[in-house]
Amino acid sequence: MTLSVDHLHHLDRHLLGGGDANRAMALWVPSQRISLHVIEAPTAPQRKWAELIPWILEERILQPVDDMHFVLGDSFTREGKKQLSVSVVSKQDMREWLRIADNAGVTATAMVADYLALPFESGRISMVWREGQFLVRSDTDSGFSAAPDLAWLLVRRLLERADIAPRLSISIADADLIPEDLRAAADVNDAEIDWQFSDMPMSANLLTGEFKPQTTEVSSSSWLSTAALLVLAIVLGFGYLQLSNVRFEERIAELETQASAGFSNLFLGKRAKPEDIRSSGELLMADMFKQRESLQAPIIKALAALDPIMNSCGCELDSLVASDSSVSLALKNVGRGKVKATTIAGFKVDRKVAYGVTTLTLRKESQR
Numbered sequence: 313m314t315l316s317v318d319h320l321h322h323l324d325r326h327l328l329g330g331g332d333a334n335r336a337m338a339l340w341v342p343s344q345r346i347s348l349h350v351i352e353a354p355t356a357p358q359r360k361w362a363e364l365i366p367w368i369l370e371e372r373i374l375q376p377v378d379d380m381h382f383v384l385g386d387s388f389t390r391e392g393k394k395q396l397s398v399s400v401v402s403k404q405d406m407r408e409w410l411r412i413a414d415n416a417g418v419t420a421t422a423m424v425a426d427y428l429a430l431p432f433e434s435g436r437i438s439m440v441w442r443e444g445q446f447l448v449r450s451d452t453d454s455g456f457s458a459a460p461d462l463a464w465l466l467v468r469r470l471l472e473r474a475d476i477a478p479r480l481s482i483s484i485a486d487a488d489l490i491p492e493d494l495r496a497a498a499d500v501n502d503a504e505i506d507w508q509f510s511d512m513p514m515s516a517n518l519l520t521g522e523f524k525p526q527t528t529e530v531s532s533s534s535w536l537s538t539a540a541l542l543v544l545a546i547v548l549g550f551g552y553l554q555l556s557n558v559r560f561e562e563r564i565a566e567l568e569t570q571a572s573a574g575f576s577n578l579f580l581g582k583r584a585k586p587e588d589i590r591s592s593g594e595l596l597m598a599d600m601f602k603q604r605e606s607l608q609a610p611i612i613k614a615l616a617a618l619d620p621i622m623n624s625c626g627c628e629l630d631s632l633v634a635s636d637s638s639v640s641l642a643l644k645n646v647g648r649g650k651v652k653a654t655t656i657a658g659f660k661v662d663r664k665v666a667y668g669v670t671t672l673t674l675r676k677e678s679q680r
Contacts, residue, residue: 316508317340317507317512318337319339336419339424341409341426342457343427343428343455343456343457344445345402346399349397349399350395351395365398369400373400379402381403381523382399383400383401385398421519425516427455427456429512430447430505431449432451433481435476436479437449437467437481439480440504441485444459447505450470453513467494479498481498481499482498485502627643627670630643644668658676660675661674
């Protein structure tokens with residue numbers, strides 16, 4: 313919903329311009345239909361003023377108070393007395409303005425007398441000629457709309473009552489319409505009111521009381537319904553998390569089973585608890601690396617080199633004595649010429665025969 317400001321009489325241009333349907337607008341309304349009264353503030357408690365003021369003004373307005381709409385303005389002190397400004401407009405006019413707005417597809421959020429669209433400056437009275445009437449603003453929240461003769465009469469009274477006569481700022485195309493006795497106090501210009509960009513004092517809003525715009529209120533029942541939905545959403549959320557946790561736990565169990573089987577296959581039947589797989593695997597892998605290092609030792613390489621000789625001689629191994637630097641093999645039933653001296657890199661090979669036993673000794677050569 314778009315909020316904008318314009319004069320009630322200009323709503324047709326929004327329709328022709330293809331504006332948004334059901335737009336919210338603050339409206340300037342014809343001030344010639346509104347009367348402004350200044351009275352002494354009642355001595356009764358302020359909460360009672362709305363009830364008392366229609367009867368205080370009954371003799372001034374000369375119309376049945378039940379047919380009129382009263383809008384209380386700001387109170388102020390003048391000559392030591394607390395006073396109050398009151399705007400009065402007929403309820404029929406209010407209903408008609410609301411009907412015009414509704415027919416134009418507009419929701420009125422405020423209605424303010426159009427003379428308040430005139431600029432205000434202390435020590436000046438602003439006047440604008442518009443459609444055969446003068447709009448006059450004499451104070452922050454005071455003014456009127458009247459035909460020329462009445463308007464000049466009222467302006468003269470304002471000048472006479474002021475301690476220091478204010479200047480007149482008059483927007484009018486034909487300066488000859490200004491009475492001669494007022495021309496000396498007048499500054500004339502041809503400025504026009506831009507209703508859409510004039511500052512609107514919301515304190516002067518006529519939409520009060522029975523004409524106050526309806527607002528959407530959240531009832532306690534709807535609040536409880538919303539709260540119940542929120543609680544339900546939270547419960548469902550926790551339920552989803554619990555269900556997700558169950559599924560995660562099942563998946564983890566599957567992975568643990570797979571990990572245990574994989575561990576057993578990798579380490580030749582050895583087993584470990586799921587929580588110990590990593591640590592157990594690291595220990596077993598350390599052992600495997602140690603074994604690999606042992607297999608790469610020179611003495612193991614020497615024994616591997618003797619393997620072809622042992623396979624070809626058809627002899628029996630009687631004993632084997634090994635150390636870090638040498639290894640001795642005692643062989644029985646060795647046929648003549650079956651075992652010859654051999655060369656193994658890094659080792660010196662000696663062969664001795666005694667009592668039918670052939671001894672091969674491999675000694676690690678010293679590094680030069």
